[in-house]
Amino acid sequence: MDKQTVTIYDVAREAAVSMATVSRVVNGNPNVKPATRKKVLEVIDRLDYRPNAVARGLASKKTTTVGVIIPDVTNVYFSSLARGIDDIAMMYKYNIILANSDENGRKEVQVLNTLMAKQVDGIIFMGNEITDDLRKEFERSKAPVVLAGSVDDTGKTPSVNIDYVAAVKEAVKNLIDRGSKRVAFVSGPMDQAINSQYRLKGYKQALAGAGIDFDESLVFETDYSYQAGQSLEPALLAANADSAFVGDDELAAGVLNGLTDAGIDVPNKFEIVTSNDTKLTELVRPKLSSITQPLYDIGAVAMRLLTKLMENDEVEENNVVLPYGLMKRQSTK
Structure with a gap:
């Protein structure tokens, strides 16, 4: 035909x-x-x-259009990445269609299909979990897909992020070195690989390095909202935690304010380290110490990688790991 x-x-x-x-x-x-x-x-x-x-x-x-799937437009982490994506897309004269997937696996597949129908030349996916259904869709897609600030534990999909295991290990080791005996691990859902297989792994490695036994009662799985963090205060105290590593800045702001409202002095009685170094860390008092990520660069490098894949240019590294740091502010001693 x-x-x-x-x-x-x-x-x-x-x-x-x-x-x-x-x-x-x-x-x-x-x-x-x-x-x-x-x-x-x-x-x-x-x-x-x-x-x-x-x-x-x-x-x-070719439509010179790129689809960008974002799990939550209101999350400062993802919107910071989107700025980097947008600038590079403009430089290479690609238009962007931004789609919000509401952190919902079924909707992610639906949004992906909708973008395919719009004939996009490539897709940047920012999400907290790469499900098997999504992986199948990526493989079926004629357009290349790059993950920005997301992890595919199989390593099959091209991606740009930081070494989450090493970053969390260093952040938790810092808390322990300053005298924390019971560090809580507070994160989003554990069915997301980034939490269960990367952040939690770094947390466990830091404990093992300090000769501290892993204690399940110090692991708090919740959603990424401010309210969820705020309501954790009684549970954190009941578990005798004296500090916390938190897997999202909005969640960390909630934890901080929940403790402060209950009269607990951060950092003298309880230390907090968060993970994304978005501008939220500077908006709370005390300001939050955090793992730093080159947020803008993660987006920019992901978009540049995608332009190479769309043009069939040679790509040296499909899975790019950018450097992280640790920013000490006032929520740690």
């Missing part, structure tokens, strides 16, 4: 479904049975159907 003449009607006929169903699949509408979606996608791949007439008419098949 001549590629230029493949229409939605051909796809519908080949897949033995209605045109409405094909349209729903192409637009990432969730109301399609998985088996039907799979069948339609197979036909689309086989016929190389391009739903967009403009894109189909362009011999180059």
Whole structure:
């Protein structure tokens, strides 16, 4: 079949479904049975159907558009990365479509499909978890995908981040060196690899290095919100924690204010180290000590890596690790 003449009607006929169903699949509408979606996608791949007439008419098949998937637009960590992405995209004359996935696995797949339907040339994914479903979609995608500030524990997807294990290990070791005996580990959901396999690993390594036994009662799994941090105060005290490593700045601000409201003196009675060094660390009192990450650079390098992949240029390193630091402010002694 001549590629230029493949229409939605051909796809519908080949897949033995209605045109409405094909349209729903192409637009990432969730109301399609998985088996039907799979069948339609197979036909689309086989016929190389391009739903967009403009894109189909362009011999180059390029839209110079990049999709950026962000889990939470309001989270300062991700919006700082987005600035770096945006600047480099402008430099290389790519337009950006920004999509918010609400930290929801099903919505992430849906958003990814919607961006594919819009014929993007590449995708930058910022999310806290790469599920198997997402990995399958990445592999199926004709457009290259780069992770920014996210981890794929299989290492298959090109990515840009810091060494989270080493960073957390150093932050926790610092607390222990200053006399902390019971360091709490406060993080987002443990089903996210970044928490369970990277941050927690660094935490455990620091304890082991200091000859301290790992204590499950000092691990607090919550969501990334300020409210969640604020309400942890009674539990932290009940666990006899004397300090905490926190996996998100907004969460850390909540922990800090919850303790302060309860009359606990930070840092003299309780020390806190957070993980992203966003501007929130400077907005609270006492200011929060933090692992530092080159947030803008993570976004910028991820976008530059994506431009190379989209242009089929040579790429030396698919998984780029940028340097981190430790910024001591007033929430530690």
